[in-house]
Amino acid sequence: DRDGNVYVIERDAHRIVKLTPKLDKFLMQLGTTNEKGNDATRFNLPSGIAILRNGNIVVTDGYGNNRVVLFDKNGKFIKQVGKGAGGPQDKGTGPGEWNLPHKLAVDADENLYIIDREGHRLEVFDKNLNYIREIRNDWNPWDVNISRKGTDGIGWIADHKDERVLKFSLKDGKILAVWGKQGWGPGEFDWVHGIVVDSKGAVYAADTYGQRIQKFAPSGSASTAASK
Structure with missing residues (x-):
């Protein structure tokens, strides 16, 4: 968060x-x-987290459930977004519905870009978890990040x-640059x-299976790799 505190997901x-x-x-x-559960005090294999400027916490509760949950800075439940109760069987394809909400990122206006992993899309919400729009392309997104x-x-x-x-x-999901392919070599x-x-x-x-983190320079070339 903005104070340097660290949040760890123990899935x-x-x-x-x-x-x-x-x-x-x-x-x-x-x-x-x-x-495990899908209420105000229990998750079912949580998958992602983001911290907003005011300290509010957004959690994607996605590996077991199908919901995104908003808490205040003290951990008090505010609301959740998902089909029905947001449980394991509550999968959906409509606005604010999920088939494995996975990871998320926050832009400068505190809009939330949330991956619907098995839905192959991003859903965009404001900081109060009000739905704005979706972004689709020829992809299966597993993580998303936004420039600092x-x-x-x-x-x-x-x-x-x-x-x-x-x-x-x-703005529109248009792909601007691409690199990488299946394999264990650089990039x-x-x-x-x-x-x-x-x-x-x-x-x-x-x-994941390469058991490493690769760093790419802004040009897209692989510059370093750290592995086990």
Whole structure:
């Protein structure tokens, strides 16, 4: 968050914990440890998180449930978005419905770009979880990130469909640049699952089965790779 606190998703324990910047003190927990559910106090395999400027917390509760949940900065439940109760069987294709809400990113206006992973789309909401629109393209997005400034209208997708990284327009989803393919070489991926952009425009892509993180210079060339 803006104070440097760290939020850790413990997916299989069905909870999220908040820690101090030095990771030496527990501050808060969302969810009930080892209890799955789809109410105000329980998750079912949560998948992603974003922190807003006022401290409010947005959680994609997607590996087990099909909902996105908004909490205040103290962890109090505010609202959720999803079909029906947002449970495991509550899949949908309409506005504000999900088939595995996965990861999310926030732009400079605090609009939320949320991946509907098995729906192969992004759904866009305002900071109060009011639906705005959807973005579709020929992709299967697994993660999304927005440049640090957040004002240039550019986003980045970790695309599982063709194992690649995409640069795209937040306005209309138009793909602006592409790199990567299936493989274990430089600039190749085997289940590209996470993506982050730093303040200088470098892109970091997490490669699940390649067991590494690759860094790409703003030009798109692979510059470094860190692995196990």
